[in-house]
Amino acid sequence: MENVSKVDFVTALKARTKKLVLDSIKFYQALPKTEEARILGKQFIRCSSSVGANYRAACRSRSKAEFYAKLSIVVEEADETAFWIEILTESGIADLVKAQPLLKEVNEILAIVAKARKTVSNNK
Numbered sequence: 001m002e003n004v005s006k007v008d009f010v011t012a013l014k015a016r017t018k019k020l021v022l023d024s025i026k027f028y029q030a031l032p033k034t035e036e037a038r039i040l041g042k043q044f045i046r047c048s049s050s051v052g053a054n055y056r057a058a059c060r061s062r063s064k065a066e067f068y069a070k071l072s073i074v075v076e077e078a079d080e081t082a083f084w085i086e087i088l089t090e091s092g093i094a095d096l097v098k099a100q101p102l103l104k105e106v107n108e109i110l111a112i113v114a115k116a117r118k119t120v121s122n123n124k
Helices: 008-031 035-059 063-090 097-121
Strands: none
Touching: 008 035, 008 063, 008 097, 035 063, 035 097, 063 097
């Protein structure tokens, strides 16, 4: 995203993380109605929704330290989201083809936020 203002970047990433949450809800709703899918799916939906909520909170942080802390949570939750998608697909509970776009998006968000966190850390 070259030549994009900071405001536009933040706005776009807020929209992406919100869409991730909405897409995660749809993915969860399509899981089979088994006990395993329910248990693993709840873990997945908690961390995926936390990505959007904590990125939004990071954007409202009052200090660099608070911003860094919130970004760190986003990194952890995005990585955990990818983990649960992998578990759901590798166990055969969810279809890999249907999960692939969601996994790709969460990994892209993870890369962006991890890089932003590193930049913040280097500028402390």
